[in-house]
Amino acid sequence: MEPILQVRDMVTRFYSVDGVVHAINGVNFDLYEGETLAVVGESGSGKSVTMMSIVNLIPQPPGKVEGGQAIFSYGEMAQDLLQLSEDEIRHVRGGQIGFIFQDPISSLNPTMTIGSQIAESMTEHLGFSASEARSKTVELLRNVGIPDSERRFNAYPHHFSGGMRQRVMIAIAVACRPKIVIADEPTTALDVTVQAQIVDLVKRLQEQMGVAVVWITHDLGVVAGLADRVLVMYGGTVVESAPVDNLYEDPRHPYTIGLLKAIPRLDATGEAETEELEVIEGVPPDLYQELTLCPFAPRCGYAFDRCWAEVPPLIEVGVQHGAACFYDVERGGPRNGS
């Protein structure tokens, strides 16, 4: 299967008063049609910036995409999104790639009715007339689970609860039946009971539309329930990439391993109930430094001299499974060659 999106060696930096923030340091990944790719990482790991860089949504200045490719292909077409002009890429955004953002409160325009905010992209990309767009919107609202959608068309965002607003955001994202939906921490701001609703809704829509979903999150629990594949990011790089089952059962990067051990589990039984959580000591990397070593090395128990000298590339460690680490956890020693 051909990837619908191939990202290669992407580099993004922010030029702030305090210095250069090396936000993305050579990210590579593929996204396949219809799959759900979870991008996991802590704040500052570059997971959002990666996705926003692809479609030119990072604030510029201070942000700047400084290198790499993002080949978007569907049908016969294949184009490098990073090379498109703002006017060209804007038709990709919304038209081919939809977005769901973290905070449904601030992400909706408070002074526009939700209906018009959804209909807006339809008139823009699909050339719908106002009334067409309206009826489609009402339909869509119903589809994302907003009751009484005819009337709600004219409601304002503040009339809605957080969960409802996130449904509106989802409706906006899928309004033009895009090929890809990028969901940037869509449930982080929501309560756990509502989170479950949203996860289910996205899953259902994905089945209906066959859209590929990139789900950015820091919650390994959510990922477990919905992803096909997972990218783990750290310090602006992809440190591990694997199918979801592999990642949880057979993590190969020390960071992933540590992360999985650091979260308590609600279903824990027996000893695990009282066990101390394992801790990844230290603090996240300082992105003001240029990356010349493994970003995780300062916190890594396995780090050896090579880790301090060069940035490890993503190394094939299994089927579809890559880890950016010079240390072979399985064997218990530095990896040979690379």
Add this chain to the structure above:
Amino acid sequence: MTAATPQVGFDEFEEQTWQKRLAYVGRLLQRDRGGMLGFILFILIVLTAIFAPVIAPHDPLKQNLRAAKQPPAWQEGGSWEQPLGTDTLGRDMLSRIIFGTRVSLTVGFFGVLIAGTLGMVSGLVAGYVGGRVDGAIMGVVNIFLAIPYLVFVVVVAAILGRNLLNVILIFGITDSPIFARVTRGEVLRIRESGYVESAVSAGASTGRILFDHILPNLIGPLITLATFEMSAMIFYEAGLSFLGLSVPPSVPSWGNMLQVGRQYLTIYPWIATWPGVAIAITALTFNLLGDWLRDVLDPRLRRSRK
């Protein structure tokens, strides 16, 4: 596990020294050219005011009616003795402009000081005590804001007479409601902040909360406001002079000079032009500086550092 090479930068903080802070301010300035310009001009203006007697070539009050209305040096009939020309009483324009800096800065600085103090105290009390006290203070503030400024100014000028102190008082009083409003808003915001709650939970007294937590965090917004208001006051002074209500005519204030020069605008344009330019440059300086300070001191903008 291999022995670690020394950790580079990730976990270590560099010691924050005043040199580094200064360098940081320097970087902030460098990035904002307007701020830089404002900053440099500001320093120059302040230095001019302080060292006016040293810089000024002549006594700004020394009249020579026989040499009145001489044009600037580069015009026909001008002399480098009075590079910017002389006014209607034959006083040296350059020296008067230089000494005018003192007046303007004095008016601006002390006017803002009074307005700021009055406004800050009342805003602080209103915002912190709240309830009826807040209602009463803001009621007075709103009354003052609703009364035409001119009525105030004329009345105060008429009661107290024309002198520098009274001009400062007028500005101090009429401008204080703005400070009160801003202070109150900020206090309300800060009062709800986590660190005030934290201080309360640690058992801090009202005084400590006011002076240790609220006041220091008020300074930023108030300094920014003060900068803009100083610029406004330099303007107001000129406006008052237009009405003949500012400092006495004998004081070399830019407003007075402009007011006198106004009637000679087409024949002896330099008499009105120089003070006009001085006002414009000073207002520009304070505006640029204020813009920059707002960017630097506004914590909301700081957040974008990520």
Add this chain to the structure above:
Amino acid sequence: MVVKEEVEVIKEVEKEVIQTVEVVKEVEVEKIVEVEAPDVPKGELIVSVSTFPNSIYMPNAAERNASNVANQIWEGLTWVNDDGEVVPALAESWEISEDGTEYTFKLREGVLFHDGTPFTAKDVVASWEAGKDPSNAYAYNAEKAKAVEVIDDYTVKMTTEAPDPLFLRSTLSKDWAMIPAAYYEEVGLEGIEKNPVGTGPFKLIEWVKGDRIALEAFEDYWDEGLPKVAKLTFRPIPEEATRIAAVQTGEIHIANRLPADEAQRLLGVENVKVVRYPSDRVYYISFNNLTSGIGTPIEDKLVRQAFNYAIDREAIIDALFNGYADLSTGYITPGNLGYDASIEPYPYDPDKAKELLAEAGYPDGFEIGMACPTGAYTNFEQVCEAVGGYLNDVGITFEGGEIQFMESGQYWDLEANKELPPLFGDSWSTTDGEAYNRLQGALGADASYAAWNTAELQDYIDRIGSTVDDVERGKLYSELHKIMYDDPPFVYLYEPNTFEAINTAVQNYKPRAAEDYFLKEVFIAGAE
């Protein structure tokens, strides 16, 4: 002053009172004469006034701009013509009793008010009563008549308390507008104020406050053939620069009270001529010997003379009035009755001043209080500053370090209460052609604004005030002029010139030294 050379006196207008009017810009005067005045009123004359008139009811018209509008609407029993002679207006003739306190007027018949009612004796009484209302700014004028009786429809008798040399010239000519009695009874003072009904050559169409006062020719005006313009509009423009701009663009025909310097700008402008004339206003620094000045050095005559020597008034006039003001020699000005032309102004002689001060016992000068008003007179703040500078030069310093400048309202309160410092600046004008009013006002024992008084001065003032004979009075004035020169109660400064810019289409317009306008004979060349 290069510019000044070009504006030398070109032409002297002939008439006596206004002999000092100069046409600053060359005008082909003959052309004016050639233009025929129209038979019927034609065209619109637009005159700017430099302040917003408060009232166009004569006894309440607070200053010249207001009374100049009122002059076109109202008339008194007498009129002072352009030659300075008292001539009949609404009164055809009059007789004065032996003791000079009883006046019997024969009124002009056939005069109509703007509302069509005829003017008769009872209207004179009504006018007197309305004028006396204490809310009028000039109520005291009407009060100069102690009684007004109707003898018959066209005969009126007035009584004054004492002989009053200015009664006919001043009181009855300008300050006492004749109003229709019936109308007054009906609408009261407020109604008169709002809808003036006079006998003048023009009647009010509308008064748009702050914008314009529009008058039109009164068809039934008693003086046949007048007025000459169909419409007369006054536009208040307080800003000098704007007045100049407006006369330049032709938006107004006559712009008055222009600053000397700015008037120069109009020299190259087509269709505008600039005239100047001395106004009968003396600027001075007053000494006080009634309140604050008691016990100070200024009580010494030598000191007061020293002050007069210490100030370079010519320099002040050059610097601030572009040379267009006259040095003052006293409280009696060149146009005034009894002016002694032989008196030379004090010269600028700082050494002499210092000498006098030393002689008086103050070789190192002394400190004294001085005050000046602001916002009241053109450039007066700067004049005060300059005076201060010159006084400093001879060792006089000021209490509090500098001259006290005060907002004029406050200043006059203090002046009226005699609470100003021993030295204070002010000015006083008259429109009577003689100085009695200002002498009495500034030096009279019971006058509010007086700060200086001596028995000798008081004696002269009293005598002038009761001498009806002009020649006798003139002599007294001349003597007083000399006395006040030698023992000055003031530092005499200057008598400024007034500049007017006039559109050349304006014909038959003669500015008067008193700055008062009577525009019924003016017409516009080529008006349709």
Add this chain to the structure above:
Amino acid sequence: MVADSNILVRVENLKKYFPITRGWLFSRQVGTVKAVDDVSLDIRQGETLGVVGESGCGKSTTGRAILQLHKPTSWHVFFEDVDLTTLNAAELRALRPKMQMIFQDSVAALNPRHSVGKIIGEPLVIHNVGTAREVHERVIELMEMVGLKPAWIKRFPHEFSGGQRQRINIARALALNPNFIVCDEPISALDVSIQAQVVNLLKELQKQLGLTYLFIAHDLSMVRHISDRVAVMYLGKVMELANRNDLFRDPLHPYTQSLSSAVPVPMPKHERRRRRFILKGDPPSPSNPPSGCVFHTRCPLSVEMCVTTVPEFRELRPDHFVACHLTDTETGSKIPEQTVLASELT
């Protein structure tokens, strides 16, 4: 009076209503937000009582009200047998050292203009504990205790990472040797790898210093991990309170059941098979809470009684309290299997 000497804090009938007011000169009340409505709790010496619930359930307000940071509408709180409601401001201030709070927003809780040393030392200064030198030493000690380098004492909050800031908060809270700390979502703003650091620190300090915690969080897994007993709150009321194992293994209240079923488990295979009850809609607004049992609008089991009658908060089993009409029988409140997939609302 508190009978059980083992009980450190007893909360009786805590109510906190926030008036909704309008106007500036003549303000008047137009409504009430019942943030906390009749909550009673005991907190035992040395334990960690977890409080969970969704946003707006009143858990933070409860914590603040216990510490008197909000003046409650009506209540009694006994702290070591002293009824805090009867104290005046000065007496309360004197008691403050014993009860401290750690805040959720570690950035906001630190005065940006104070150095770390000043922040941590402030409680000591407020209560006049020791000389400047002693305060300095105590601050150093505290910083070491929470894993901050003493060399950083002169730094300012913005120079620290989130985890470090929370350590500063903890150090500050510990400064006066309290025995009771309200932890208001202390880790929810932190990254996963940092959360574990802070939680472990809290647990260790508890062991070392014999602290009692009221641990407020919305993350059930974490609450379960750290707590001895857990209270589940919904719309200002406690729905269920029990020992953490009893509560999570055998939740009695339908809300607790659905809440714990909604928490995803980081175990893909397990997660895919898990039975879940997904509640409809969002929690109602606390300014207009439903009648009867506040949960009835979202409860899959709700019957008529739930709409009309407020359920009593009862000790159904030893030390296991629940507020539900349907828990009279052992199985009555279990959500039946068929509702499992009723997740979507249409």
Add this chain to the structure above:
Amino acid sequence: MQRYLLTRVVQSLFLLLGVLIVVFFLVRLTGDPTSLMVAKEAPAEQREAFREAMGFNRPLIVQFLDFGAGILRGDFGDSLHFRQPALELILERLPATFYLATVALLLAIVIAITIGIIGGSNPGSAIDSLGRALGLFGQTIPNFWLALILILIFAVNLGWFPSFGRDTSISVVLPAVALGFGSMGQLVRLTRSAVLEIRNEDYIRTARSKGISQFKIGARHVFRNASLALVSVISIQYSYLLGGSIYIETIFSWPGLGNLLQQAVDGRDFPLVQAIAFFISFFVIALTLLTDVAYALIDPRIRYSS
């Protein structure tokens, strides 16, 4: 909403009362106007008679109650100077002031918002630079100076516009430009900074993520939200223009309230000063009220949040 409006109206009435009290006593503090009203030559008796006739010799409190009672009857007293009901005088002048202020404001709004939005959306562009320059100049050039220059250039030299008065439909242009220039500067700056701030809002990112064109983002998303920030400023500017047009009205002989106020103040025309102050305050307060209503109309969050 209705109840809210009602409370706001009642509050406003109290504010007005406060303004009345303050103005009344302030004005009285300047002394009485006898010296300004009565001719210099007048004897002392006439001065006394004048005081008596005008009632200035009564106790202040009696004068105030009299004044207050008059207002309740809609009678603001008679102007001393004009000897006409103050109300009539004001009503006569009001339209001109309103007209001038409104035109000035509209001019400022249209220009400022266009430049502000386009410039703010494209920071660093030519239009943005123009906007920043306008913003700075608006706040650094004294408006009376600008007025004189405008007359010189456009009335005298070019002859495009009349130099004074309110005679033709284009008479308003020069005064409106001179008057509105400062406001325009202020508004450009605010619009620009509002736009810059809004550009960073999440919902703008959402709009961009939808692929909406720059123009539509500006017109639909930015403009409406920016106008929220601008409404209160515009209202403040409007009240400033209404009350602060005095210099401009004087220079252009514009028959408005500012002119009248200056005369009234100069002449201590108590009833007139009070009445004008009352009216200006009334408009300021009413504007504040209207602003709140406007907010409710523009911002749906306020409209429904009761």
